[in-house]
Amino acid sequence: MAGWSRLSNIVKSAAPLLGTVLGGPAGGSVAALVSSVLGTDPDDEDEAIAILEQNPEKLYDLKALEVNQKTKFEELALEQSKLEMADRQDARAMYTAAGQDWNAIGLTWLTTLGFFGVIASLIAGYGPEAGTTRDIMLVLVGILGAAWKDIIGFFFGSSAGSKKKSEQLDRIGK
Numbered sequence: 001m002a003g004w005s006r007l008s009n010i011v012k013s014a015a016p017l018l019g020t021v022l023g024g025p026a027g028g029s030v031a032a033l034v035s036s037v038l039g040t041d042p043d044d045e046d047e048a049i050a051i052l053e054q055n056p057e058k059l060y061d062l063k064a065l066e067v068n069q070k071t072k073f074e075e076l077a078l079e080q081s082k083l084e085m086a087d088r089q090d091a092r093a094m095y096t097a098a099g100q101d102w103n104a105i106g107l108t109w110l111t112t113l114g115f116f117g118v119i120a121s122l123i124a125g126y127g128p129e130a131g132t133t134r135d136i137m138l139v140l141v142g143i144l145g146a147a148w149k150d151i152i153g154f155f156f157g158s159s160a161g162s163k164k165k166s167e168q169l170d171r172i173g174k
Contacts (some may be wrong), residue, residue: 004031004045010052014059015066017073024080037061108151114146
């Protein structure tokens, strides 16, 4: 029952709060509620997805569940956000307490130089024309880009996401 991410993405289209909570740490208990509405086995995400694909109107039933349990799901979403923020704060506190961690600094620079180096080589035309090698280079750009985004988020924070979460936490906490 843990982490029904595929079903979560489908449910978010009709019931965003329910879909968010379903994909988070409380997903197991929420999956049991969703399964009871859909009439499926609480341990079988594929069965639940199949039911929704065969009967899209069941999304209305899930929206009704979200409306009826809104306070409970907001509390779960708030708890999920608090856990995510605490995790980031713990990582940053550990980094700060350790002083200058040369491994982290080295990996940060290596990822940054690699990311922009691969992009520059592709723009300058030093990369392969076409074929498998070029595809590998493009995949490498994607991987390095995702890693670089995480590094920037760790050191500087995600201002847009942090602001949005802060506003939600303030609204729910009142």
